[in-house]
Amino acid sequence: MSDVILRSENLYKRFGITTAVEDVSLEFEKGEIHGLIGENGSGKSTFCSLLCGIYPISSGRFLLEGKELKARSQVEANHHGVSIIVQEVGTLPGLTVAENIFFGEEDKFMLGIIKNARAMNREAQRLLDSYGFKHIIASKMIDNYSFEDRKLIEIVKATYINPKIVVVDETTTALSQAGREELFSVMERVKNSGNTVIFISHDLDEVIDHTDRISILRDGRLIGTVKSSETSTGELKRLMVGRELTNRYYRTDYGQSVSDVVVLTVDNVSVPGEIKNISFCLHEGEILGIGGLSECGMHEVGKAIFGASYGRSGSVTLKDGYEVKSIHGAIRHSIAYASKDRDTESIVIADSIRDNICLPSLDDVSKHAILNNRKLDSFAQKYAELMSVKMTGIDQYVSNLSGGNKQKVVLSRWLGKNSDIFVLDSPTRGIDVKVKADIYALMSELKQKGKSIIMISEELQELLGMSDRILILKNGRINGEFIRNQSLGEKDLITKMV
Amino acid sequence: MGKRSETTAVERQKRHKYLRDLMPLFGFLGIVLLFSILTGGRIIRPENLSLMFSQVYVLLIAAMGVFLIMTVGGLDFSQGSILGLASIIFCWVSSYSIVLGVIAAVLAGAAMGAFNGFFHVKFKIASFIVTICTMYFFRGLCKYITTNGPVPASTNVMMLNETWFKLLLTGIMLFLGFMVWHFTRLGCDLRAIGAGETAARFSGSRPDLLKFLVFMVSGAITGFASFINVIKVGSITGTAGSQLETQILIALVLGGMPISGGAKARFPNIIIGTLTYCVLEMSLPMVFPVPATQQLVKGIVFLIVVALTIDHESLRVIK
Numbered sequence: 001m002s003d004v005i006l007r008s009e010n011l012y013k014r015f016g017i018t019t020a021v022e023d024v025s026l027e028f029e030k031g032e033i034h035g036l037i038g039e040n041g042s043g044k045s046t047f048c049s050l051l052c053g054i055y056p057i058s059s060g061r062f063l064l065e066g067k068e069l070k071a072r073s074q075v076e077a078n079h080h081g082v083s084i085i086v087q088e089v090g091t092l093p094g095l096t097v098a099e100n101i102f103f104g105e106e107d108k109f110m111l112g113i114i115k116n117a118r119a120m121n122r123e124a125q126r127l128l129d130s131y132g133f134k135h136i137i138a139s140k141m142i143d144n145y146s147f148e149d150r151k152l153i154e155i156v157k158a159t160y161i162n163p164k165i166v167v168v169d170e171t172t173t174a175l176s177q178a179g180r181e182e183l184f185s186v187m188e189r190v191k192n193s194g195n196t197v198i199f200i201s202h203d204l205d206e207v208i209d210h211t212d213r214i215s216i217l218r219d220g221r222l223i224g225t226v227k228s229s230e231t232s233t234g235e236l237k238r239l240m241v242g243r244e245l246t247n248r249y250y251r252t253d254y255g256q257s258v259s260d261v262v263v264l265t266v267d268n269v270s271v272p273g274e275i276k277n278i279s280f281c282l283h284e285g286e287i288l289g290i291g292g293l294s295e296c297g298m299h300e301v302g303k304a305i306f307g308a309s310y311g312r313s314g315s316v317t318l319k320d321g322y323e324v325k326s327i328h329g330a331i332r333h334s335i336a337y338a339s340k341d342r343d344t345e346s347i348v349i350a351d352s353i354r355d356n357i358c359l360p361s362l363d364d365v366s367k368h369a370i371l372n373n374r375k376l377d378s379f380a381q382k383y384a385e386l387m388s389v390k391m392t393g394i395d396q397y398v399s400n401l402s403g404g405n406k407q408k409v410v411l412s413r414w415l416g417k418n419s420d421i422f423v424l425d426s427p428t429r430g431i432d433v434k435v436k437a438d439i440y441a442l443m444s445e446l447k448q449k450g451k452s453i454i455m456i457s458e459e460l461q462e463l464l465g466m467s468d469r470i471l472i473l474k475n476g477r478i479n480g481e482f483i484r485n486q487s488l489g490e491k492d493l494i495t496k497m498v
Numbered sequence: 499m500g501k502r503s504e505t506t507a508v509e510r511q512k513r514h515k516y517l518r519d520l521m522p523l524f525g526f527l528g529i530v531l532l533f534s535i536l537t538g539g540r541i542i543r544p545e546n547l548s549l550m551f552s553q554v555y556v557l558l559i560a561a562m563g564v565f566l567i568m569t570v571g572g573l574d575f576s577q578g579s580i581l582g583l584a585s586i587i588f589c590w591v592s593s594y595s596i597v598l599g600v601i602a603a604v605l606a607g608a609a610m611g612a613f614n615g616f617f618h619v620k621f622k623i624a625s626f627i628v629t630i631c632t633m634y635f636f637r638g639l640c641k642y643i644t645t646n647g648p649v650p651a652s653t654n655v656m657m658l659n660e661t662w663f664k665l666l667l668t669g670i671m672l673f674l675g676f677m678v679w680h681f682t683r684l685g686c687d688l689r690a691i692g693a694g695e696t697a698a699r700f701s702g703s704r705p706d707l708l709k710f711l712v713f714m715v716s717g718a719i720t721g722f723a724s725f726i727n728v729i730k731v732g733s734i735t736g737t738a739g740s741q742l743e744t745q746i747l748i749a750l751v752l753g754g755m756p757i758s759g760g761a762k763a764r765f766p767n768i769i770i771g772t773l774t775y776c777v778l779e780m781s782l783p784m785v786f787p788v789p790a791t792q793q794l795v796k797g798i799v800f801l802i803v804v805a806l807t808i809d810h811e812s813l814r815v816i817k
Contacts, residue, residue: 346700348693350694351693359698359701
């Protein structure tokens with residue numbers, strides 16, 4: 001079956017001073033699912049952006065079925081039979097589901113200059129039904145659907161034209177288990193119809209299970225291609241990082257007792273439409289994991305503690321009796337929060353690393369309300385270095401950083417603030433193994449120092465590996481509680497989740 | 499070798515960024531040079547310079563307030579009307595005491611600004627809509643009050659019409675503004691709000707409160723500017739201060755102020771922008787003496803200057 005459909009030849013992409021893709025020559029076969037893995041910033045997303053015409057190629061070329069592929073935009077790539085499903089939201093708000101699916105293809109439904117909306121809706125509904133997404137109504141506005149449903153709509157949009165190449169870029173991080181299964185079955189379908197899927201994911205187990213071959217990128221270079229049936233996560237990690245990773249990934253201690261001192265009491269907290277009657281305590285030096293299905297309300301719990309929820313009832317009280325009612329108050333009383341929505345809620349994207357690190361600590365760094373710019377610089381420098389943020393300098397804008405580095409900036413600002421309670425929502429979402437390991441190590445270190453952590457996560461392994469105690473939410477209520485224990489497994493958690 | 503070429507590239511990028519920041523300054527110098535040549539050196543003669551300076555003060559002070567508003571991503575079209583109304587109030591009170599008059603004008607300005615801020619924040623109406631409405635509203639009040647003729651200031655006020663005095667007041671205001679912008683957390687907070695309001699809120703800034711305050715302070719600053727305005731003109735008519743809002747906005751943009759605010763707002767934007775504006779405003783009539791074509795030429799010249807000096811890079815960050 002060595003029927004090559006797509007080939008890249010000596011591909012280069014430079015962004016100013018950095019070379020994101022360096023001399024990559026890679027072959028994709030007909031009817032295969034080809035995994036593409038690498039750390040953050042290894043060039044895998046850039047590679048696909050070049051393929052789909054999102055960025056212009058610096059040098060080298062793509063050959064699709066022997067002919068050079070020169071796409072200057074995603075729509076052009078689409079017409080050549082290449083489509084992409086991206087990590088972040090790729091649908092347009094304010095349009096209907098059908099309009100989103102046929103965006104750029106409206107010509108098919110034109111009666112002269114009038115759009116035949118009914119025909120469009122009918123066709124879109126037929127497609128949705130054929131994928132088994134019957135709960136999505138084509139004529140409704142896309143805004144009515146959850147993040148996850150919008151991803152499913154994107155999948156339909158990307159694959160209904162029966163493209164020769166489908167790129168799935170980090171899509172699974174946005175999906176729940178059920179959504180992932182839907183995606184995998186669509187990928188299988190594409191493969192069985194003789195076309196090719198390029199699958200990018202950080203979840204190595206997932207990659208091994210669902211691909212035929214896997215190519216590994218490191219620092220923009222192709223390290224090698226392996227057969228999925230003949231490899232292991234250990235080997236892949238080694239190839240990605242370039243050295244053997246020690247197995248000290250999660251915590252290894254069990255049976256340690258947690259202090260009795262309660263630092264945070266959540267009492268009967270409800271947020272309309274999100275969570276109901278949530279009550280629990282957080283102890284000093286404890287890592288409390290909160291898990292559940294992605295729509296179970298667990299993300300709102302973090303916001304509610306941080307004073308960021310709208311219409312919250314019930315109370316969140318600290319050790320000293322202070323009741324958290326606003327974000328401003330929460331920060332002043334030593335609560336740190338890293339949102340799942342990193343780009344809009346965790347950091348100011350269009351601002352410098354310096355300002356982002358200093359922002360919560362301005363009152364601490366200033367003396368009698370007077371700021372000293374040199375002091376701010378050294379403050380930012382110190383904590384950025386402590387977290388080893390990869391940057392050209394603290395003046396660099398956060399928008400230029402990779403996902404893992406952005407998260408490092410988020411964490412360094414809270415380390416700088418010297419908070420006592422860390423609420424981390426999906427702290428390793430979309431982050432590569434090396435930075436992940438750094439974040440886990442940091443969490444253990446914070447725990448040793450007596451800081452308390454609430455980790456909200458959709459990844460069960462992470463919850464099991466790091467938490468002293470795990471709360472499972474279902475439909476906005478606490479549905480189960482587990483104490484750290486070696487025999488605890490994913491299955492135990494899942495039974496309380498669904 | 500790779501390492502070295504990388505560091506020089508970083509240097510080059512830094513230099514490039516530095517040059518970009520200086521672009522409005524080059525624009526200003528270029529315009530001064532160009533019009534010095536076109537007018538045969540007339541614009542840099544002392545009498546013309548002092549004429550220009552007499553127009554700079556009000557604009558410079560009022561632009562400071564709008565600078566803050568634009569930093570958080572807002573716009574304010576009501577500044578001219580605020581200036582007009584605050585000037586009338588100053589005239590009234592100044593017959594009792596000039597100091598009281600200044601205080602009254604500042605308070606009146608603050609109240610009008612707070613009115614803007616309240617509607618913007620509380621009802622979540624875009625600031626340019628709110629301020630276009632209040633522009634008419636405050637202007638309406640001005641015209642109503644002056645139906646029976648202009649409101650004169652007390653004659654004592656006219657005695658203050660000395661260049662050193664106006665220069666001193668303007669200098670003090672700029673100095674205060676600069677200190678607050680650079681050495682308190684306000685500058686950081688406002689820039690962060692302009693760059694990303696939600697993230698700023700999640701970082702402990704209070705966008706709603708600060709936006710309200712910024713409008714109020716901006717009104718108060720313009721209230722203070724009305725003092726200098728009255729010193730200059732002596733009595734207030736119904737149209738006093740009209741066009742100030744557009745002058746301020748053009749001046750700030752000429753000074754390199756990003757229209758969407760955010761992290762790239764710099765205090766010197768105010769000063770360079772205002773000076774550039776005043777030089778253009780003064781020299782254009784000398785070069786194009788026919789009044790009928792002046793506005794036309796002005797529009798084109800402003801457009802060219804902004805297009806040449808604006809930081810295109812930063813505009814791409816806008817969502």
